[in-house]
Structure formats: C-alpha cells, structure tokens
Amino acid sequence: MDLPLVPLGKPRGERADAKRNRLRLLATARRMMAEGGPESVTMDALAERAGLGKGTVFRRFGTRAGIFRALLEEEAVRFQELVLAGPPPLGPGAGPAERLVAYGRVRIGFLVDNLEVARAAMERDSRLPAVQVDMTFAHVRMLLRQADLGVRDPDSLAMQLAAALEGPLLLYVSSGRDAEAPGSEAGLRLADAWQDLVERLFRSGPK
C-alpha cells in the first residue's frame, strides 16, 4: 500500500484549451525565470510574453505569487511521481528507514534547487504550499506504520517528524532573502541532521 499521498497535478476536468493555456503560461514563466530571474515575472509581462490576455493570467493564478506556487506544484508533481513509482530508495523497494532518509534528503534538495521560486511563492504568505507539506505528512505516516517501531502513537510521531522536516525548511526558505548557491551549506546540514535523526530513531530497538 504505497498510495495514501495527496493527489497533486492538473485540476480535474480541465478543458483542453484551459490546459493548453496553463502549460503555455508555465513554460513561459520558466523561460522568463531563467532569463531574468523572478523579478522579471510579473502578471503583465507573463501575459504579453505568452500572447494571452491578462484576464486569462489573473483567472489562472490570482496573484503574482500564484504563478510561482503553480511552478512549485508542477515540480512537486514530478517529485511525487518519483516517491510513488521511482527507483529506490526514494521510491518503493527499500526499507522504511532508508526511504524516510531519502525522502527528507530529496525534499530538502528540492527546495534548495527551487529556492528562488519557493521564496517568490511565499511572498505575502508565510507558509509553504500546503499540498507539499501534506504530502510529507502522508508519506512519513505511511512509512512509520509500515516500520512498526513499537512506539505508542505512530501517527503523532509522524506529525512530529513531518514538522521536523518541514519547519526548518520553512525557515530556510523564508529567511535570508539573499541568493544562496544551490546545494547550500545550510541545506546540507539539514539533510545530514535529518538522516541522523531518522537513523537513530529506527536503530534503537523497542523499549
């Protein structure tokens, strides 16, 4: 049973032309990001560059931060696919401890790699996109249930471990608006600490 994750992805029942517009807007936004950084991506500039009406962009994303949230979710869909069906240890086939370590390390790497997008997505909102935080909780809970650690309440522990992963990431993304190199020191330290935490938790036998 490897499927209790929140289904990410395209809105259900999206019409063909709406889908075409969405994909075109996201591809254009990515191109603009690569050329001029996040500052270059505004609602107006995106509409013009994509050759679509401003109304379409507003209906789709709501706010400028909404563009970045959509970019981040697009990446999160790819990440979720790897978790559900990719090679081990992130995907199925490895033990729960190994998968939990891999999940945290890749999740941290994901936000380090998408730092500019994540920061722009959080503009005027101090939370990371909920859908990814929920994915973390669901996945950690599934692996802890599978592991059968002998703790009193695996689901509460899952909540605590998910917070241990997501909380510092939130701080990492929201603090220090200065650019940091991908694979930054801070990200690596968090990844190592996560691995130490998980390995110790699993290594110590039942009471």
Place this chain on the structure above:
Amino acid sequence: MDLPLVPLGKPRGERADAKRNRLRLLATARRMMAEGGPESVTMDALAERAGLGKGTVFRRFGTRAGIFRALLEEEAVRFQELVLAGPPPLGPGAGPAERLVAYGRVRIGFLVDNLEVARAAMERDSRLPAVQVDMTFAHVRMLLRQADLGVRDPDSLAMQLAAALEGPLLLYVSSGRDAEAPGSEAGLRLADAWQDLVERLFRSGPK
C-alpha cells in the same frame, strides 16, 4: 551553563505607573476570562472593568488578540522560571534526555491548559507567540549540546526537534475551535510521542 534562554518578562525600564496599569489590566482580563470566557474580553469591556481609559488599553495591547498574547506571555514567564531554576527533571539537575522529555511534556501541558487563551491570541495570526517558540529552540539546543550525542550537526537537529514539538502544537491550538477538556487525548498522545522520540534518539548510541 543553563541560561541561554530568551529573557521573557516585563518590558525593560517600564515606569512604575505603567507597570501598575499592566498588572491591573492582566489581572482584570484573567478575572473576565474566568467569569465569561474569552468572548467577554474586549478592549472596551476591559478598559471599563479595570477603570482605565481605552487609550491605555490600546497603547498597551494594540489589538484584542494582544491581550491574550500578553496573558500567554505572563504564563510563559512562570514556565521559563521553572525551566531555569525549578526542580528537576524540568529544571536543572536531571540528565539532558530526561530534561528534554520533561520540557516537551510540560510545554504541551502548558498549551493544553491555556488552550482558550492561546486560540484567542492567534486570532488573525497563524503563529504561536514567537517568544515561546524561540525559548523551545534555545532550550533544546542547549540540552543537545550538553548531551554530546555524536551527531553531525546538533544545532540543526535542535531546530528539527524544536519544530517537531512546536509544529504539531500549532496545529493542535489552531485547529478545532470547539472547546476541548484540559488534558485532552490529543495533547496526551503528542506528549507520549515526544517522549518516545526523545528516548529513542538518546538511547541509540553513536554510529
């Protein structure tokens, strides 16, 4: 070295009359809470009941939620005093693992006991008062450094453990606006899960 906590407490250099007003307002707010619940505590009603001008109440607390934040901080000062100088295992004198377990259990109990105040303090703000969250991080870090667990980055681990404690508490306080009995099931489960997490983390020797 048991003192790296954030100093909570009265504003520095508070004038004697300002202090008298603050204490009178907080005592009055507590009395109103006890008699009529949080709904009964409004800026106007508090000013009238305390026999002080509305301007004084506004200058002191800013918003209605500010009253509850002040009440919560008053309790947090007492809690911090117990952590710094109270009896073990919460206070000095016990080992780091025991103190960490006690800190989490008492911190959870503190929010369970102050649930109505904490909920009212979070009105229109999805964060718990930062000063207490900072206290948790500072204390966890101090105990992890003391414990010398042999992990690669004790300070990152401290950040993760602090998030593991505070994150689910934030959810606990902010979700389910319905009244819950003190010592609720959810609080107890979190406390047990915290204890299991800390004990396992400390029990497993170095790699």
